[in-house]
Amino acid sequence: MAQPSSLRADTTIRLSPKVLFKILDDEAVLLDLQSGQYFGLNELGCRIWQLIPAHGRLGEIQDRLVEEYDVSTDQAWHDLEDLIAELMRRGLVSAVPEPPPENLAESR
């Protein structure tokens, strides 16, 4: 699993298939079926969770947050990185392993 510091704009995030997501007004509750634990997401967290399956790459999600919430790119990245790191720590999302660089793959 990637460490928070390793998150980059081209990092692709995947939702855990063992998590249920339930929207309540603008917020949401997550149920981790493996641990039986519940987590609450605020409005921003709820939106990020919804954007992950559609956009995957953090850079694209960041762009959507800048557009939808009228915040700076730095602020959007800060909020995004904080949440993704926390979700990764709890095993609710994971970073998709990056393929080896093309030149390395070709040399093998």
Add this chain to the structure above:
Amino acid sequence: MSEEPLFDESTGSAVWRTYNLYGLMVASDFPFTSRLPPGPGQPDLTFTCAGAPPISGDFPPPVYVSRFRNAQGKSNCSFYRRGELDLLRFPDVGDFYLGTDRIVCQSANPDDPEMVEIHLLGTVLSCWLERTGVPSLHASAVVADGRTVGFLSYNGGGKSSLAAAMMQGGCPLLTDDVLAVEPSPQGFAGRHGYAQMRLWPTEAEHFCGPAAGFPRVHRDASKVRVPVGNGAFGTFDGAERPLTAFYLPVRRPPGDRDTWVEIEALCPRDAVIEFVRHSFVASLVEAAGWQPRRLDLFARLALAVPVKRLIYPSGLEHLPRVREAILNDLEDR
């Protein structure tokens, strides 16, 4: 105590009766000491005690084992599943077999039926309800203006004393300890329990007078049984009532100088977490894999019924003011 004889004197055998409990018609020959409301019509399930298990063969390993142990070091509760049959094992009380239309108890101590009754009316029936998709909350509830008001808390958290304070103000009791909820045409409804409360002796004395002399819930328990209605304390409402609000009691520590009553609404997200936290048999639901359907229902419940934190001073003498604050809050809805 039940007012009808529980045994047929001519034959010496137990009399079968049907009770209306948590929205279920329960037929049983068990000599209940609690005053259970009679139930007309066909039973949804039967409850009886037997000297042997109702089925042969072993169950697979338990899906849940409580971390709490009895004096012999055995887990206080284990939960087994085999096909359509579930088994709740309480080593000091007995084995409860839960089927689709019956519950059978093989008592560990036939001389102590009160413990069988306590477990049946709490954990066992709550588990049976959850099997059928009806969540049961750890709550007491009263009826105000025809609607259910629930108080969610752990043991000793203040739910029964709040319900008793509301009853003193004229609100009938709907249930004490277990509140089964279900969707209804108006949103959600609370199902009634039975006409009895379990109170600490000081609470019973406060609400009913020092000479009441109520029996203990069990010889090893501190709480006492307080009958409700029929000339006893307050009144009982044996109907299903639409839910209008939940309150989460938070008592200020004794000695805290703040004496005002505060009521804070929770957002639906936090309300769902509180419903989960105050599920009567949360561990069993998790072990059985019933959480997804319950999450769906709790989400709908949180959007339909407000949940509020009720912060109030410690001390029974403050409860009338707390009651007024609740009634005013309900009027403001």
